[in-house]
Amino acid sequence: MRQRARRLRPRSVRTRLVLISTVLATLAVLVSQAAGLAVMRSWLTGQIDHRLTDFRPPPPAAYAPAHGRRPDAPEPREDALPSDYRVFFYTSDGRLRPDSLGSGSGRPRLPSTVSALTLESGRPTTVPAADGGSRWRVIADTGPDGRRVVVALPLDTVEGATSKLLWFSLAIGAVVAAGVGLLGSAAVRLGLRPLARMERTALRITGGESALTVADTDPRTETGRLGIAFNTMLGQVRAALHRKDASEQRLRRFMADAGHELRTPLTSIQGFAELLVEQPRLPAARRREAHELIARNAERMSRLVDDLFLLAKLGYAPVAHRETVDLLSLAADGVGAAVVAHPGREVRLAPLGRGGGDGAEPALDVVEALGDAHQLSQVIGNLLANACRHTPPGARVEVRVGTVRTGPDTGGTDRPGRGSATAALPAGVPACVVEVADDGPGLAADAAQQVFERFYRGPAAGPDGAEPGSGLGLSIASTIAEAHDGRLEVDTRPGYGSTFRLLLPRSVGAGPGDLP
Incomplete structure (x- = not known):
């Protein structure tokens, strides 16, 4: 797995930069959208809580039918509650009544007995729906006759708005990722153009064009400073190569000159030695002259070798x-x-x-x-x-x-x-x-x-x-x-x-x- 992940890892600097910029931009958009979504949800929920806490129950005549009315009492008004409020009642013996005041469908999931009701009076709480739909925001209160009353508002508006904003955020994130990927690739390619030119110059230099230099040498940019360092390195390499070539040329010339200087006395010594060997009956004066010339050329060779040794010693060892x-x-x-x-x-x-x-x-x-x-x-x-x-x-x-x-x-x-x-x-x-x-x-x-x-x-x-x-x-x-x-x-x-x-x-x- 590690080798496979290593093979999948991008090796190009351009690809890495584009991927990093795309991921960072997408994360920034998603984080900002998530923060906006959280703020919006909190604000909408706060508005509902404000409505719940400010709600005042209608007069007893409006909700008396829900307690049980006399046969001659008038029918309850359907518009006794404003908007989408729902009011649920617990009877005197602590059971939840099946009917409620208010219009609309659905209802929150409430306990069937008042003893199981854990809601704190005056504090809004979110509860799930009885039918599995949108959740409800509820608040518990005590009616005029001392019985427990629960006022509820649905959260379908809040959840619908946050759901739409969530999908909108995801769409924006996808669009931003695609845009950053495309535009970032072009921007990175444009930004890395000096490096591409430097790469081509280096390839041409390795191909034999050793006199080339990098043109981008602006000290205010990273690529310019890299170009300056690259040109400095090229100059030092060229100087070292020139010194090496000059040293090799001097060494070849020195060896040739030394060989030429040694060849002359060696030739003389060899010639006179062969003369003495081939003509053993030479006159004494000629033999003495040959011996003197051999000794003189040998002395010359000795001085030459001593001088060469001294030069080599002086060149490689300091003054001791x-x-x-x-x-x-x-x-x-x-x-x-x-x-x-x-x-x-x-x-x-x-x-x-x-x-x-x-x-x-x-x-x-x-x-x-x-x-x-x-x-x-x-x-x-x-x-x-x-x-x-x-x-x-x-x-x-x-x-x-x-x-x-x-x-x-x-x-x-x-x-x-x-x-x-x-x-x-x-x-x-x-x-x-x-x-x-x-x-x-x-x-x-x-x-x-x-x-x-x-x-x-x-x-x-x-x-x-x-x-x-x-x-x-x-x-x-x-x-x-x-x-x-x-x-x-x-x-x-x-x-x-x-x-x-x-x-x-x-x-x-x-x-x-x-x-x-």
């Missing part, structure tokens, strides 16, 4: 070790290492100047930030190595350390001619800065946007025979900066050199030169 790091000391160590690795190259350490009211602070003796000293040192080393490798031998390289408040002129935010792989920092916040600037040829705008991508190689302008890098140095440096909640960016344009800028949150005091 944070301590107070003196950026000025790290920059000085990086400059010293660059001078040793690139003899004859002019590399110097300089203060970070104001630059014409750009908001920068003078260089401090100590510029401290929280982070991993080894990783930050690697960033500075990568920037210096990149500047020395991709600029002419006579180009100067300058490392500047200081503190600024982020902005278009001081760094940390986006502007034309500035490239970065990470999001901009909030404007106006204090930051520690390490800049590596050169007066080389600079970069074009498209190259400035690609320079932080993995396996991107710019044109080498260093000494001939310099070993090309893996194209991962700037990508690793940018990832390290992002892991430190900072940003690595480049300001450049052709013919004006390049400035790579590392910005880190300034969360550690640095003495008397703190920014306000």
